[in-house]
Amino acid sequence: MTxxxxxxxxDATGLFGSFGGQYVAETLMPLIHxxxxxxxxxxxxxxxxxxLAYFQRDYVGRPSPLYFAERLTEFCGGAKIYLKRExxxxxxAHKINNCIGQILLARRMGKKRIIxxxxxxxxxxxxxxxxxxxxxxxxxxxxxxxxxxQQANVFRMKLLGAKVIPVTAGTGTLKDxxxxxxRDWVTNVDSTFYMIGTVAGxxxxxxxxxxxxxxxxxxxxxxxxxxxxxxxxxxxACIGGGSNAMGLFHPFLDDKDVQIxxxxxxxxxxxxxxxxxxxxxxxxxxxxxxxTFLLQDDDGQIIDAHSISAGLDYPGIGPEHxxxxxIGRVEYTSVTDDExxxxxxxxxxxxxxxxxxESAHALAEVFKRAPGLPKDHLMVINLSGRGDKDMQTVxxxxxxxxxxx
Amino acid sequence: xxxxxxxxxxxxxxxxxxxVTFITAGDxxxxxxxxxxxxxxxAGADVIELGMPFTDPMADGPAIQLANIRALAAxxxxxxxLQMVRQFREGNSDTPxxxxxxxxxxxxxxxxxxxxxxxxxxxxxxxxxxxxxEHNVDLADPAQAAxxxxxxxxxxxxxxKRLPKVLNGSSGFVYYVSVAGVTGSGSATLDHVEQAVARLxxxxxxxxxxxxxxxxxxxxxxxxxxxxxxxxxxALIDHIANAGSSQEAVKGVLGLCAELAEGVRGARK
Numbered sequence: 001m002t003x004x005x006x007x008x009x010x011d012a013t014g015l016f017g018s019f020g021g022q023y024v025a026e027t028l029m030p031l032i033h034x035x036x037x038x039x040x041x042x043x044x045x046x047x048x049x050x051x052l053a054y055f056q057r058d059y060v061g062r063p064s065p066l067y068f069a070e071r072l073t074e075f076c077g078g079a080k081i082y083l084k085r086e087x088x089x090x091x092x093a094h095k096i097n098n099c100i101g102q103i104l105l106a107r108r109m110g111k112k113r114i115i116x117x118x119x120x121x122x123x124x125x126x127x128x129x130x131x132x133x134x135x136x137x138x139x140x141x142x143x144x145x146x147x148x149x150q151q152a153n154v155f156r157m158k159l160l161g162a163k164v165i166p167v168t169a170g171t172g173t174l175k176d177x178x179x180x181x182x183r184d185w186v187t188n189v190d191s192t193f194y195m196i197g198t199v200a201g202x203x204x205x206x207x208x209x210x211x212x213x214x215x216x217x218x219x220x221x222x223x224x225x226x227x228x229x230x231x232x233x234x235x236x237a238c239i240g241g242g243s244n245a246m247g248l249f250h251p252f253l254d255d256k257d258v259q260i261x262x263x264x265x266x267x268x269x270x271x272x273x274x275x276x277x278x279x280x281x282x283x284x285x286x287x288x289x290x291x292t293f294l295l296q297d298d299d300g301q302i303i304d305a306h307s308i309s310a311g312l313d314y315p316g317i318g319p320e321h322x323x324x325x326x327i328g329r330v331e332y333t334s335v336t337d338d339e340x341x342x343x344x345x346x347x348x349x350x351x352x353x354x355x356x357x358e359s360a361h362a363l364a365e366v367f368k369r370a371p372g373l374p375k376d377h378l379m380v381i382n383l384s385g386r387g388d389k390d391m392q393t394v395x396x397x398x399x400x401x402x403x404x405x
Numbered sequence: 406x407x408x409x410x411x412x413x414x415x416x417x418x419x420x421x422x423x424x425v426t427f428i429t430a431g432d433x434x435x436x437x438x439x440x441x442x443x444x445x446x447x448a449g450a451d452v453i454e455l456g457m458p459f460t461d462p463m464a465d466g467p468a469i470q471l472a473n474i475r476a477l478a479a480x481x482x483x484x485x486x487l488q489m490v491r492q493f494r495e496g497n498s499d500t501p502x503x504x505x506x507x508x509x510x511x512x513x514x515x516x517x518x519x520x521x522x523x524x525x526x527x528x529x530x531x532x533x534x535x536x537x538x539e540h541n542v543d544l545a546d547p548a549q550a551a552x553x554x555x556x557x558x559x560x561x562x563x564x565x566k567r568l569p570k571v572l573n574g575s576s577g578f579v580y581y582v583s584v585a586g587v588t589g590s591g592s593a594t595l596d597h598v599e600q601a602v603a604r605l606x607x608x609x610x611x612x613x614x615x616x617x618x619x620x621x622x623x624x625x626x627x628x629x630x631x632x633x634x635x636x637x638x639x640a641l642i643d644h645i646a647n648a649g650s651s652q653e654a655v656k657g658v659l660g661l662c663a664e665l666a667e668g669v670r671g672a673r674k
Contacts, residue, residue: 022537022539023535023536023537023540024463024535024537025535025537025560026537026559026560026563027560027582028562029539029563029567030563030567169470170460170461183464183465183466186585186586186587187586187590188585283513285513286509287461287509288463289535294509296509296513299482299483299513299514300459300511300514301459301460301482302460
């Protein structure tokens with residue numbers, strides 16, 4: 001059978017090819033079915049869509065600009081580089097696109113309590129923000145390692161009225177926070193809405209989060225047509241769970257001339273074993289409600305991910321990415337901690353934009369590719385977040401990085 | 406007749422409930438865990454659930470999470486867990502043994518190989534927490550075709566509409582998780598359990614075992630009056646966590662098992 005569209009997934013059972021699904025404890029199954037049914041209704045409801053558009057515009061600040069990065073382009077000397085400025089959104093990253101959508105759904109379902117997991121803290125901050133706006137109780141689970149390296153975001157969440165629960169299990173990172181959030185959800189099924197921050201988890205989350213993030217790609221399409229009169233030639237985005245990437249990619253999946261590149265975190269290098277590149281260094285398995293590529297050992301035990309960027313520090317990846325990798329529609333590559341740091345500094349100095357370390361992974365890939373491409377090649381990078389939260393980490397590496405600056 | 410069917414039929418004739426005990430394989434180490442496992446039937450366990458360790462036990466509370474961590478730190482893996490079952494079967498041919506855990510280690514092992522090896526080792530059934538009936542094709546169907554029972558969890562959130570879907574294709578027994586929560590968390594009221602059992606009986610003839618939050622002989626006896634089986638896990642495992650030595654762990658677990666067995670056996674007298 002020929003693939004007529006790459007944009008129709010998942011099927012009714014939540015599968016993208018053999019990835020995705022609903023691998024959760026029975027306690028949660030009825031909730032997940034309710035959520036899927038309610039989301040199906042909401043996304044066809046003009047009143048819901050109208051309210052979503054209102055908050056996207058007046059609260060989040062959309063549309064975010066598609067900015068021609070002239071100095072980056074000059075520096076690379078090849079492709080014409082555009083930055084999709086998601087870091088200009090309220091709360092400083094793309095995460096709020098999804099949170100606004102989910103909180104409207106939570107309110108529609110009569111839920112009174114919001115829980116979420118967070119890695120870098122950006123999803124936690126975005127969740128705490130919308131919970132404050134809608135007056136709902138908010139509890140954020142965050143690993144202790146991440147709490148240590150993202151103090152500012154922890155404080156922001158507290159300012160916004162959220163309770164931050166430190167998770168000590170495992171290595172105290174995003175995976176462990178997600179386990180704990182799932183445990184809370186199983187315990188508080190009636191009152192609680194679990195706001196997953198990425199395109200992973202059981203169906204309908206991967207599709208729902210993608211739909212809320214797809215505003216990034218839809219805007220990019222219109223803006224590029226407006227500015228250049230044609231579609232971009234390539235798209236580049238970083239991938240942890242994969243929500244900013246999926247948001248940019250999805251509206252372009254059927255445009256076969258648009259080359260799409262996802263950038264995973266290679267940490268100290270894939271061969272070192274200390275990385276977060278599930279597609280490039282993992283194999284299929286089942287975790288957190290979906291079948292996808294995972295970092296795991298020979299016994300199926302999950303291996304802790306490593307990345308300098310807390311937001312990419314996750315041993316899995318959204319199932320739709322696993323499928324797009326499997327069928328070859330999207331190219332998935334990886335960038336090391338050092339490459340990302342170097343790109344971070346270049347972006348600061350060349351464009352006056354301090355990017356998130358996550359987004360710096362996408363920029364590092366651009367520095368590799370753009371110089372070899374023709375000047376009429378239009379390349380869009382999702383600048384998914386701003387780097388204010390990463391000051392502590394960057395300062396820590398500053399001395400050893402000075403040669404790059 | 407499967408070992409599970411035989412055991413529940415035998416206990417029904419004796420008019421008593423089964424004591425179903427859960428321990429994590431390899432906790433705190435292979436040898437001690439095997440010694441506990443071998444000692445459980447004599448201490449009064451009627452059915453044994455043996456946990457397959459996993460790094461991310463999302464439906465488990467702190468006690469079983471820590472048991473998983475201890476077992477993995479002692480290098481337990483699925484091959485060793487199957488080996489433990491083989492060694493258990495050398496001295497026991499009638500106590501049903503059910504493996505319980507999460508899907509990923511089985512997925513990695515390979516489903517056909519796992520089913521074949523589990524059968525050969527003497528496993529009677531499987532409980533896989535993150536495989537709801539929506540994913541029967543992944544494991545439940547081929548396991549049952551090979552003669553392994555697939556035991557389903559039903560919960561307070563499983564409503565009447567969903568219950569047939571969950572029970573259809575269940576075999577061995579039905580495990581009712583009496584509270585919405587993680588293992589080891591607070592227990593349900595007696596009223597709730599009574600109503601839940603009545604509701605399940607309307608939908609199935611399978612034996613009904615009840616778990617989550619049962620810690621003492623008295624509590625076990627109360628549940629044993631209502632249900633066909635009483636599942637105890639975290640309370641047993643606490644004796645491993647708090648033990649100063651292997652011998653203390655063995656003594657502690659088997660001691661509590663004997664108390665619980667007494668409670669269960671005396672419940673309907």
